Amino acid sequence: QKEVEQDPGPLSVPEGAIVSLNCTYSNSAFQYFMWYRQYSRKGPELLMYTYSSGNKEDGRFTAQVDKSSKYISLFIRDSQPSDSATYLCAMSLSYNQGGKLIFGQGTELSVKP
Amino acid sequence: DTEVTQTPKHLVMGMTNKKSLKCEQHMGHRAMYWYKQKAKKPPELMFVYSYEKLSINESVPSRFSPECPNSSLLNLHLHALQPEDSALYLCASSQASGRIYNEQFFGPGTRLTVL
Numbered sequence: 001q002k003e004v005e006q007d008p009g010p011l012s013v014p015e016g017a018i019v020s021l022n023c024t025y026s027n028s029a030f031q032y033f034m035w036y037r038q039y040s041r042k043g044p045e046l047l048m049y050t051y052s053s054g055n056k057e058d059g060r061f062t063a064q065v066d067k068s069s070k071y072i073s074l075f076i077r078d079s080q081p082s083d084s085a086t087y088l089c090a091m092s093l094s095y096n097q098g099g100k101l102i103f104g105q106g107t108e109l110s111v112k113p
Numbered sequence: 114d115t116e117v118t119q120t121p122k123h124l125v126m127g128m129t130n131k132k133s134l135k136c137e138q139h140m141g142h143r144a145m146y147w148y149k150q151k152a153k154k155p156p157e158l159m160f161v162y163s164y165e166k167l168s169i170n171e172s173v174p175s176r177f178s179p180e181c182p183n184s185s186l187l188n189l190h191l192h193a194l195q196p197e198d199s200a201l202y203l204c205a206s207s208q209a210s211g212r213i214y215n216e217q218f219f220g221p222g223t224r225l226t227v228l
Contacts (some may be wrong), residue, residue: 046219103156106153
C-alpha cells in the first residue's frame with residue numbers, strides 16, 4: 001500500500017463546475033499538507049499549505065484536512081479552463097525530516113469551455 | 114523575486130558525456146533540492162542541501178553528483194548516464210527552519226534525454 005493514495009483521473013468537468021480532488025494517507029504522523037499544481041512540461045507550483053486539521057481558503061481554492069480520517073481535499077470553485085493541469089497532493093512529517101515530501105500520484109484535471 | 118531558475122531547459126546527451134544542470138534562487142532560501150520526475154509520475158526526491166551541506170541523499174547512483182557552491186546555487190553533475198535516466202529534473206528551494214522546510218518552490222525543470 002502506498003503511503004499516499006490519489007486517484008490519477010483523468011477528471012473532466014465543464015467550466016464553472018466545483019472540482020473536488022482528494023488524497024488519502026496511511027501514516028498518522030503526517031502533519032503538513034500541501035497541494036501543488038503542475039502544468040504540462042512545467043515545474044509544480046505550490047497552491048495551498050496547511051498544518052494539521054482544518055480548512056484553508058485562498059480565492060477559488062479551499063484545502064481541507066481531516067486527520068481523523070486521514071483524508072485531504074482541494075476544492076476549486078468556478079473552475080476555469082486555465083485550471084486544467086495535474087494536481088499533486090504532498091505531505092510530510094515533523095520539520096525534523098528536513099523537507100522530505102511524500103507526493104500522491106497526481107490527478108489530471110481538464111476543464112472544458 | 115520568488116523564482117527558481119534552471120538551465121538548460123533541454124539537454125540531450127550520450128551515455129559517455131559529462132554535463133551539468135544548474136539551479137539558482139534569490140529568495141534567501143537555505144534549503145535546496147533536486148528531484149527527478151518521469152512522465153505521469155510525481156517528483157522523486159534525489160538530494161537535499163541545507164545550509165550548503167548535503168543533508169539527504171536518497172540512495173542516488175553515483176553517476177549523479179550534486180554540488181552547492183553557495184546559498185543561491187545548486188548544480189547536478191551528470192556522468193555516464195543511462196537511457197532510463199531520461200526525465201524532467203526539477204530543482205526546488207525553501208527556507209530551512211522549523212516547518213517552513215515544506216513550502217518548497219520549484220523551478221521549471223530541465224528535460225534530459227540520454228541517448
